[in-house]
Amino acid sequence: MSEHTIKVFDEELQDLARLVAEMGGLAEKQIADSVGALVKRDAARAQRVITADDAIDALQHAIEEKAVLTIARRQPMAIDLREIVSALRVANDLERIGDLAKNIGKRVLALPADFYPQKLIRGVEHMSSMVLAQLKQVLDAYAGRDLAKALAVWNGDEQVDAMCTSLFRELLTYMMEDPRNITFCIHLMFCAKNIERMGDHATNIAETVYYMIEGRPIADQRPKGDDTTAFAAVAHG
Amino acid sequence: MDAMTQMQFSETPLQVAAGMKPDAELPVRARVLDLSFYYGDKQALFNVTFPIHDRKVTAMIGPSGCGKSTLLRTMNRMHDLYPGNRYEGEVILYPENINIVSPQVDPMLVRLKIGMVFQKPNPFPKSIYENVAAGLWVRGIRKKSVVDDRVEQALTQAALWDEVKDRLRTSAYGLSGGQQQRLCIARALAPDPEMLLLDEPTSALDPIATARIEELVMELAPKVTIVIVTHNMQQAARISNFTAFMHLGRMAEFDLTEVIFTNPRDRRTQDYITGRFG
Numbered sequence: 329m330s331e332h333t334i335k336v337f338d339e340e341l342q343d344l345a346r347l348v349a350e351m352g353g354l355a356e357k358q359i360a361d362s363v364g365a366l367v368k369r370d371a372a373r374a375q376r377v378i379t380a381d382d383a384i385d386a387l388q389h390a391i392e393e394k395a396v397l398t399i400a401r402r403q404p405m406a407i408d409l410r411e412i413v414s415a416l417r418v419a420n421d422l423e424r425i426g427d428l429a430k431n432i433g434k435r436v437l438a439l440p441a442d443f444y445p446q447k448l449i450r451g452v453e454h455m456s457s458m459v460l461a462q463l464k465q466v467l468d469a470y471a472g473r474d475l476a477k478a479l480a481v482w483n484g485d486e487q488v489d490a491m492c493t494s495l496f497r498e499l500l501t502y503m504m505e506d507p508r509n510i511t512f513c514i515h516l517m518f519c520a521k522n523i524e525r526m527g528d529h530a531t532n533i534a535e536t537v538y539y540m541i542e543g544r545p546i547a548d549q550r551p552k553g554d555d556t557t558a559f560a561a562v563a564h565g
Numbered sequence: 566m567d568a569m570t571q572m573q574f575s576e577t578p579l580q581v582a583a584g585m586k587p588d589a590e591l592p593v594r595a596r597v598l599d600l601s602f603y604y605g606d607k608q609a610l611f612n613v614t615f616p617i618h619d620r621k622v623t624a625m626i627g628p629s630g631c632g633k634s635t636l637l638r639t640m641n642r643m644h645d646l647y648p649g650n651r652y653e654g655e656v657i658l659y660p661e662n663i664n665i666v667s668p669q670v671d672p673m674l675v676r677l678k679i680g681m682v683f684q685k686p687n688p689f690p691k692s693i694y695e696n697v698a699a700g701l702w703v704r705g706i707r708k709k710s711v712v713d714d715r716v717e718q719a720l721t722q723a724a725l726w727d728e729v730k731d732r733l734r735t736s737a738y739g740l741s742g743g744q745q746q747r748l749c750i751a752r753a754l755a756p757d758p759e760m761l762l763l764d765e766p767t768s769a770l771d772p773i774a775t776a777r778i779e780e781l782v783m784e785l786a787p788k789v790t791i792v793i794v795t796h797n798m799q800q801a802a803r804i805s806n807f808t809a810f811m812h813l814g815r816m817a818e819f820d821l822t823e824v825i826f827t828n829p830r831d832r833r834t835q836d837y838i839t840g841r842f843g
Contacts, residue, residue, distance in 0.1 A: 330841045337840065403799055405826050405838040543828030 329407075340398045341408065344391065344415045345471065348422075351387040352467040355422045356460060358384065358429035359526060363456040365436045366519060367449055377433035384426035391419040406543075414540040418470060421529040421536075425463070428522040428529075435515045443512045448498060452516060455491045456523050462488065462530040469537050478537035481530060485550065488527035495520045579621075579806065579821075593659060594619040594760060594790040595640070600654035600666070602632075602639055608814065609635045612654070615809055615819040617760070619659075622782060622791045624805035624822065626798055628842060631811040633794045637762050640665070640792065641679045642672035658759065677704065680753030684765040686745035688737035688752070693720075693729050696737050696748055700756040715755055722788075723751035724781050743774025750781065754789070761785070763793040767800065779804050798838055802826045810834045 332338050358377055365374035395412050398404065404412055462481050469477035499513045499520075531550060538546045580589050595617040602610035610632050617623050625633040635644075642665070644650040652666040658678065665675045680700075688696050697716045706712060716733070720726040725747040729740070737748055746766060753761055763782070767775040782791060782804050795801050801808055801822065808825040810818045810833070818831040829835050836842050 330836065332840050333842065334840060402840075405798065405802070406829055406835050408839050409827065 334402075337398075337402050337408075340394070340402070341411060344394055344398065344412065347387060347391050347394065348415050348418055349467070349471060351384060351391065351419060351422045352463070352470075354380070354384050354387065355425045355429070356463055356467075358426055359456060359460050359463065359523075362429040362432040362436070363453060363519075363523070365433060366439075367453050369436070369439070369441075369444070371437055374433040374436035378430050381426050381430040384423060388419045388423040391415055407540075410540045410543060414470075414536045417536045418533050421532045425526045425529050428526050432519050432522055435519055439515055440512055443509065445502060445509075445512070445516075448495070448502065448513075448516055451491070451495045451498065452520055452523065455488060455495065455520065458484075458488050458491065459523050459527045459530065462527055463533075466530050466533045466537065470533065470540075473537075473541055475538065475541050478534040478541075482534040482538070482546070482550065485527050485531040488524060492520055492524040590616075591621070592619040593617065595659065595665075596655075596657045597636075598655040598657060600636070600639065600652070600656060602635055602644070602653070603651040604644075605649040605651075610639070611814045613811075613814075613816045615816055617790060617792060618807060620787055620790055621806040622786050622793060622804055623807045623809065624801035625792065625794045625809045625811060626796070626801050626837070627811035627817075628837060629796075630813075632814040633809075633811045634764055635814075636811065637681075637764055637792060637794050640760070640762055641681050642666070642675045643681070645672045677756060678758055679760045679762060680756070680758040681762040681764065682746070682749050682753050682766050684768045686742060686749050686769070688740075688745050688748050691737060692734045693737050693740070693748060694733040697751050697755050700752060704756055719751040719755040720748075722754050722785065723747045724777065724784070725751055741774070743770050743777060746770060746774070746778060747781065750778075754785075758789065760790045760792065763791065765794055765796060768796070775800075798826075810837065812837075 358380060361373055361380075362377045364370065365377060395416050398412055399409075402408070462484055465477055466481040468474065469481065496517065499517050502509045503513045535546050535550075580586060580591060585591070593616045597613055597615050597617070600610055600613045601608060613632075613636060625636065627633050638644055639652060640656060644652075654666070655664040656666050657663065658665050663670060665679070689699060691699075694716055697719050698712050701707075701712050701715055706715070717726060717730075720729060725744060728744060729748075732739075737745065740748060746769075750761075750766075767778050770778065779800065782793065785791065786804075786806075793801075793805065805822045808820065808822045809816060810825065810829070810831070812833050818825065818829055818834045820829070825834060826838060829838065
């Protein structure tokens with residue numbers, strides 16, 4: 329696309345994109361670190377995740393401020409307007425991802441020390457790799473204005489949801505086997521749910537990228553794989 | 566997309582708001598059909614085609630020299646005032662179904678039906694009253710009580726009555742720029758025109774006067790069909806229902822204003838409205 333006659337407008341849009349990319353990078357790191365802390369039971373790493381969330385929040389504020397100022401100064405139209413609105417939306421989703429990672433960090437600190445169900449933790453780790461891959465791909469799609477990549481992420485959320493549902497079932501089994509497992513399993517359940525929510529936010533970003541490029545919202549219903557009613561009826565006994 | 570889905574994801578279309586099917590064509594007041602225009606040998610408009618919807622505001626935008634003012638002036642035969650100008654194609658006015666650029670049609674008749682307001686306020690060097698009454702006198706409406714009523718009505722419609730009712734016999738030149746422009750609008754409205762053409766009506770006015778004129782346009786819109794040429798894109802975005810983007814004498818894109826300014830189809834339109842032109 330050609331440049332604006334007023335050069336500083338281009339610079340402002342580039343700054344906005346750069347801030348979003350920076351925020352995205354931080355969010356990816358938070359996901360990796362929070363789950364890494366969970367897998368290794370690394371309290372120090374978990375604490376770093378909790379503290380690092382401030383940087384993500386600060387970036388969101390910077391993006392908002394920059395977006396508002398650009399709108400006030402430039403009265404953007406069409407693609408420019410959609411870009412700025414998209415930056416605001418993406419920043420929101422990334423900030424929520426940051427909060428969810430911080431929450432996982434807090435739970436790592438609260439976990440009982442003696443219980444370590446390998447299979448479950450591997451399940452959570454696997455789900456987080458899927459979500460991290462989704463986030464990386466959608467941030468690439470955003471930076472590269474890549475519609476195909478965005479749609480791939482949008483369709484990929486179903487897998488994450490299905491993984492979460494199966495984890496829930498397993499956690500239930502553990503809890504039913506032995507009430508001493510309940511505390512740990514509840515924490516793990518929340519962690520799994522957080523990661524599933526991160527996946528949803530990545531999908532939100534995909535919808536935003538679609539809107540930014542196409543100029544209209546995705547019309548279809550998002551494919552959903554999380555069937556939270558699946559484990560509702562549990563046989564007692 | 567069916568009508569329900571369409572409404573879910575977009576503003577209620579103008580048609581639905583008017584009680585019609587979502588993609589039915591809104592009533593048309595005039596149709597520009599394959600219109601070309603020549604200043605002597607120089608062609609300024611090339612096969613322009615678009616509808617002017619009844620009692621809606623249609624904005625025409627585009628860079629300098631794109632032909633928007635030329636196009637506006639064909640609609641009340643201003644070009645006839647100078648020799649050597651030539652029209653090809655048609656501008657059909659409804660419901661009369663006449664081609665107003667046809668040489669068989671008297672330009673005076675066209676100007677009686679289609680009024681124009683110019684960029685620089687140009688009241689006659691007469692009193693406020695006489696300015697507004699002139700259009701009525703020309704049509705043979707002379708009975709004082711009728712003229713008085715119509716003058717008051719026009720000045721009220723132009724949001725000027727309260728400011729001038731006690732000095733109708735004073736010179737129009739005593740008014741401020743913004744007031745003079747509203748007077749010109751009242752003058753154009755007095756003969757009850759079918760269409761009002763506004764050629765950059767606020768370019769010479771300060772922001773407050775501009776806002777008042779914009780407000781006036783929006784108030785008038787449900788009663789009279791308006792076509793406005795403006796180089797202020799935000800103004801076009803604010804007050805028009807439809808926008809036509811002109812480029813080098815051609816109609817580059819015509820659509821709902823909200824579409825033109827959020828998601829235009831033509832690359833030239835997007836370049837222009839985002840300030841990438843040149």
